[in-house]
Amino acid sequence: DTAVSQTPKYLVTQMGNDKSIKCEQNLGHDTMYWYKQDSKKFLKIMFSYNNKELIINETVPNRFSPKSPDKAHLNLHINSLELGDSAVYFCASSSLSGGLGDEQFFGPGTRLTVL
Amino acid sequence: AQSVAQPEDQVNVAEGNPLTVKCTYSVSGNPYLFWYVQYPNRGLQFLLKYITGDNLVKGSYGFEAEFNKSQTSFHLKKPSALVSDSALYFCAVRAIYGNKLVFGAGTILRVKS
Numbered sequence: 001d002t003a004v005s006q007t008p009k010y011l012v013t014q015m016g017n018d019k020s021i022k023c024e025q026n027l028g029h030d031t032m033y034w035y036k037q038d039s040k041k042f043l044k045i046m047f048s049y050n051n052k053e054l055i056i057n058e059t060v061p062n063r064f065s066p067k068s069p070d071k072a073h074l075n076l077h078i079n080s081l082e083l084g085d086s087a088v089y090f091c092a093s094s095s096l097s098g099g100l101g102d103e104q105f106f107g108p109g110t111r112l113t114v115l
Numbered sequence: 116a117q118s119v120a121q122p123e124d125q126v127n128v129a130e131g132n133p134l135t136v137k138c139t140y141s142v143s144g145n146p147y148l149f150w151y152v153q154y155p156n157r158g159l160q161f162l163l164k165y166i167t168g169d170n171l172v173k174g175s176y177g178f179e180a181e182f183n184k185s186q187t188s189f190h191l192k193k194p195s196a197l198v199s200d201s202a203l204y205f206c207a208v209r210a211i212y213g214n215k216l217v218f219g220a221g222t223i224l225r226v227k228s
Contacts, residue, residue, distance in 0.1 A: 004158070031214075041203060043159075043218040056215055090158055096214065103149060104216060106158035 003027050004107035006091050012113045013081055020077045021110045023091030031055075032074035033092040033104065034066060043090070049074055050096055078112075086114045117142045119208050119219035128196045130228045136191040138206030138219060148189040149207040149216070150180055159205065165189060176200070196226045 004025045013019055025032065033056070034046040048056035049068040063079045078085060091107040118141045128134045140146055147166055151159040163174025165182045173179045180191045189206060206219040 041153075041221050043205065043221070045215055045217075048214065050214075092159075103161040103164055104159075105161070106151075108158045109156075 004091055004093055004105050006089075006107040006110050008110060009108065010111050010113075012115065014115055015081055015083060017081050018077070018079045019081060019112070020075055021089055021091075021112075023074045023076070023107055025072055025091075025093040025105070025107075027093055027095075027105060029093040029095045029105070030071055031094050031096045032068065032071075033094075034074065034076050035090040035092060035106075037088040037090060037109070039087070047074075047076075081112075081114045083114050086112055088112070117146075117208050117210055117215070117217040119206050119217055121204075121206055121219035121222045123222050124220075125223040125225065127225045127227065130198055130226050131195050134193050134196040134200070134224065134226070136204050136206075136222045136224060138189045138191065139187050140189060140206070140208040141187065142208050142210045144210055147209040148180075148182060149209075150174065150178070150189075150191050151205045151207065151218075153203040153205065153221075155202075162191070162204075196224075198226050198228050200224060201226045 031050045033048045037043045047066040052068045065077045068074045088109045092104040094104040095102045120139045149164045150162040170182045203221045209216045
């Protein structure tokens with residue numbers, strides 16, 4: 001049983017294109033996150049949604065737009081892709097209503113390569 | 116602002132020897148502290164966390180970590196390393212009244228047989 005799933009696993013595209021990454025969790029969590037891991041493995045939060053409401057929006061170019069249709073899904077749409085967007089994008093989920101000490105569960109990642 | 120420092124890019128240890136992966140943090144107020152492990156081409160897996168209570172926390176796969184408030188440290192330890200422990204380890208901190216988890220830069224652990 002997959003707890004946090006992401007599609008696609010790999011995404012290779014040309015500069016200037018628009019692409020989306022989808023994330024789904026079946027853990028019943030109320031909060032979902034998008035992280036970016038760069039080539040040096042540094043991991044940084046991008047966005048977080050709690051019950052479909054945006055609660056974290058880091059300094060991310062507005063080409064990146066998250067969308068949460070319901071508590072179990074958080075998608076990431078990227079417009080006008082640039083070379084610097086190449087990274088691994090991780091989705092995660094947690095239960096904030098259970099207390100801020102609840103750990104986050106991560107998806108397997110989407111490796112985005114912009115050519 | 117919260118921050119996490121993992122001072123070692125890589126830790127090398129022989130199989131069967133004890134291992135320590137270091138982590139220090141900076142946060143306003145009391146912290147929530149976490150350790151995660153990432154195997155190649157995989158997502159992060161939760162190992163253990165400190166919320167409150169006993170300073171020695173035990174987690175998955177025989178790992179433990181000790182919270183030291185005076186030294187603002189949360190070092191990850193294991194009494195006897197396995198080759199299969201080789202991976203990338205991340206320490207993370209969240210302020211007790213915040214909702215953002217901040218990760219350290221990660222430490223590669225290599226266990227040689």
